Amino acid sequence: MDEAIKAGKISVIANVILTIAKGFAGILASSTALIADALHSLVDILGSALVWIGIKIAQKPPDESHPYGHFKAESLAELGVGLIIVFTSLSILVEAVNNLIAGLKPSFELYALAVALTSAVINEALARYKISVGIKTKSSSLIAEGKHSRTDMISSLSVVLGFILVYFGYWWADAVVAIAISILILQMGGEILKNAIDVLMDKVDEELSVRIRRIIEGIEGIKSVDFVAVRGTWRSKIVEVHFTVSSEVGVEQINEIIRRIEGLKDSFSEIVRIIPVVKISEEIRRIAIPVDENDNYVGDLNARFFKIIDLKSEKSWKIQNEFWNAQKMKGYLIAELLSKNKVDAIVVRRIGEGAKNHLKSKGIIIKFAEDIENLENLIAQIKSE
Numbered sequence: 057m058d059e060a061i062k063a064g065k066i067s068v069i070a071n072v073i074l075t076i077a078k079g080f081a082g083i084l085a086s087s088t089a090l091i092a093d094a095l096h097s098l099v100d101i102l103g104s105a106l107v108w109i110g111i112k113i114a115q116k117p118p119d120e121s122h123p124y125g126h127f128k129a130e131s132l133a134e135l136g137v138g139l140i141i142v143f144t145s146l147s148i149l150v151e152a153v154n155n156l157i158a159g160l161k162p163s164f165e166l167y168a169l170a171v172a173l174t175s176a177v178i179n180e181a182l183a184r185y186k187i188s189v190g191i192k193t194k195s196s197s198l199i200a201e202g203k204h205s206r207t208d209m210i211s212s213l214s215v216v217l218g219f220i221l222v223y224f225g226y227w228w229a230d231a232v233v234a235i236a237i238s239i240l241i242l243q244m245g246g247e248i249l250k251n252a253i254d255v256l257m258d259k260v261d262e263e264l265s266v267r268i269r270r271i272i273e274g275i276e277g278i279k280s281v282d283f284v285a286v287r288g289t290w291r292s293k294i295v296e297v298h299f300t301v302s303s304e305v306g307v308e309q310i311n312e313i314i315r316r317i318e319g320l321k322d323s324f325s326e327i328v329r330i331i332p333v334v335k336i337s338e339e340i341r342r343i344a345i346p347v348d349e350n351d352n353y354v355g356d357l358n359a360r361f362f363k364i365i366d367l368k369s370e371k372s373w374k375i376q377n378e379f380w381n382a383q384k385m386k387g388y389l390i391a392e393l394l395s396k397n398k399v400d401a402i403v404v405r406r407i408g409e410g411a412k413n414h415l416k417s418k419g420i421i422i423k424f425a426e427d428i429e430n431l432e433n434l435i436a437q438i439k440s441e
Contacts, residue, residue, distance in 0.1 A: 179206070302421055353428040355426075
């Protein structure tokens with residue numbers, strides 16, 4: 057971030073020099089376009105100062121009053137830059153239209169042309185430098201300033217064109233160029249304002265939210281991922297994650313899940329904080345019953361089939377237990393199979409300790425029943441629990 061602050065300082069110094077040079081040259085040549093360009097550079101000074109202040113404040117660590125950090129200070133600076141740009145562009149537009157109506161004729165001066173051309177070269181160099189540093193340091197406000205400098209370059213070139221047209225007798229070209237410059241500046245200001253407002257209004261980074269959701273959904277023990285939202289600036293983002301686990305999942309495993317979610321910060325440099333919110337659910341929506349070929353209750357994981365029952369719709373279907381005779385990792389493989397079928401609970405007579413732990417890790421509740429004489433009674437009993 058020291059490099060970003062340095063870029064802001066360089067921008068201020070360069071724009072002070074350009075503002076003075078273009079201001080004097082514009083007044084002496086009676087050029088509305090060059091005076092407008094000087095005002096544009098003056099706006100850059102104010103904008104660079106805001107960016108400088110915003111970056112310094114954004115660097116401050118979280119405190120009791122600002123537990124999420126100060127990163128939005130940079131967006132406030134960006135908002136200030138955008139507002140100044142819009143205000144200046146409207147002022148230039150009004151002045152240029154008035155001069156066009158009044159028929160104000162600027163004089164062609166070589167020194168004014170040289171100042172405008174020099175300004176274009178310097179502003180392009182500043183734009184490239186600030187955008188490069190902004191991308192490197194992930195500073196949205198510095199990138200916004202870089203884009204602003206590029207509009208300065210375009211406006212200075214427009215002034216050069218206006219002077220050339222004035223030289224050939226087209227006196228109105230100076231005011232028309234000033235109007236074109238103001239419209240260009242207004243468009244850029246609108247884009248900067250939109251970006252700043254999106255951050256200040258906590259607009260969600262949908263692409264990163266989807267990526268994080270996919271990772272979290274693969275964590276063992278999570279029953280469902282209910283909410284994932286990523287907000288913040290390009291450089292500093294906060295992630296909020298709401299997830300549900302079964303009541304069968306123990307405190308130690310819940311803490312491990314939270315640690316794994318919070319550990320995602322190491323994989324995404326822009327994430328400064330992850331807020332996990334856990335919900336423990338005892339709701340059973342889908343149960344599995346181990347059965348044989350004739351749908352007879354078997355009561356353990358050696359069954360060749362599972363009858364799946366959706367308690368809400370009371371629809372049922374049978375799936376094959378392809379791991380019924382597995383020699384290794386049987387409990388783990390069957391837990392994976394039931395989890396893929398979104399099973400919340402399984403009814404058994406008996407179960408080994410290892411298989412029990414595997415099912416619990418997937419958030420699958422274990423219910424015990426010696427015999428199932430009436431399936432409807434079993435469903436009603438589970439629903440009432």
